[in-house]
Every structure is written in C-alpha cells, then in structure tokens.
Amino acid sequence: MRHFQHFTRSFLTTGLFALILFAGVAGMAFADENAMDMTDQSMGMMDADAPMIDVNTATVKQLATLPGIGKGLAQRIIDYRTGNGTFKSVQELTNIDGIGKKTLAKIEALVTVGMSDEMDMAPTAESAR
Numbered sequence: 001m002r003h004f005q006h007f008t009r010s011f012l013t014t015g016l017f018a019l020i021l022f023a024g025v026a027g028m029a030f031a032d033e034n035a036m037d038m039t040d041q042s043m044g045m046m047d048a049d050a051p052m053i054d055v056n057t058a059t060v061k062q063l064a065t066l067p068g069i070g071k072g073l074a075q076r077i078i079d080y081r082t083g084n085g086t087f088k089s090v091q092e093l094t095n096i097d098g099i100g101k102k103t104l105a106k107i108e109a110l111v112t113v114g115m116s117d118e119m120d121m122a123p124t125a126e127s128a129r
Contacts, residue, residue: 054114055093056086067106073098087113 053062055077063074073096080096081087090111093099 050110052110052112055090055111056081056114066110068103069099069107089113 053066055063058074058077060071060074060078063069063077064071066074069077076096076098077093084095087093090108090113091104092113093107093111094101094104
C-alpha cells in the first residue's frame with residue numbers, strides 16, 4: 001500500500017508539473033504573438049491592403065498613422081502644404097523639418113501626391129513638339 005501511495009503522489013506531482021509547464025509555454029507563445037501585434041500598432045505600421053494616403057488632402061489624424069509621423073509632424077506637413085501649395089512629389093516631404101531620408105523611406109510606399117503624380121507625367125504642349 002505504501003508503494004501505491006508513493007507512486008500516486010509521484011504521478012500526480014509529475015502530471016501537475018507537466019501541466020504547469022505546458023500552460024506556461026502556451027502562455028508565453030500567446031503573449032509573444034500579442035506583443036508583436038501591439039508593437040506593429042504602436043509603431044504605426046499600416047496594413048498592406050490599406051489605401052495610400054494622399055499628402056495633399058490628408059488630415060492630421062490620417063498622416064499620424066504613418067510610421068515615424070506623429071501628430072506634431074503631421075501638422076507640419078499640413079502647414080507646409082498650406083504655405084507652399086500642393087506637393088508635386090513625395091520626395092518634397094523632405095523639405096519639412098523632421099522628415100529626412102530615413103523617414104521618407106518608411107513612408108514612401110504608403111503615400112501619394114494624388115493627381116500631381118499623373119500631371120507631372122502628362123505631356124505638355126511644349127514637350128510634344
């Protein structure tokens with residue numbers, strides 16, 4: 001009988017340890033997955049299927065969703081646009097204090113200048129000659 005009690009106690013202890021270990025590993029995997037989601041959101045990562053943001057018509061709220069662009073920088077983009085007219089190219093964003101080559105590289109594929117892109121490429125009367 002004593003061997004049976006010892007065996008039962010050992011079996012239960014081992015089983016309980018295995019259950020705790022499994023729950024801990026599963027919990028860590030779940031936490032890591034959620035942490036990655038939160039990191040993407042906090043860094044302003046956008047969904048690949050999200051439409052491009054037109055810097056000539058975007059609001060502060062829309063611009064602030066871009067990686068590396070907070071509310072302050074978004075407001076500077078709008079202030080620049082108000083003072084200088086519409087952006088002719090995405091590269092023109094580097095004229096704004098706080099947007100350099102690195103920030104532009106992060107947002108370049110996510111923004112557009114709308115119709116200005118097409119107008120720049122459209123032939124003019126002079127270029128047709």
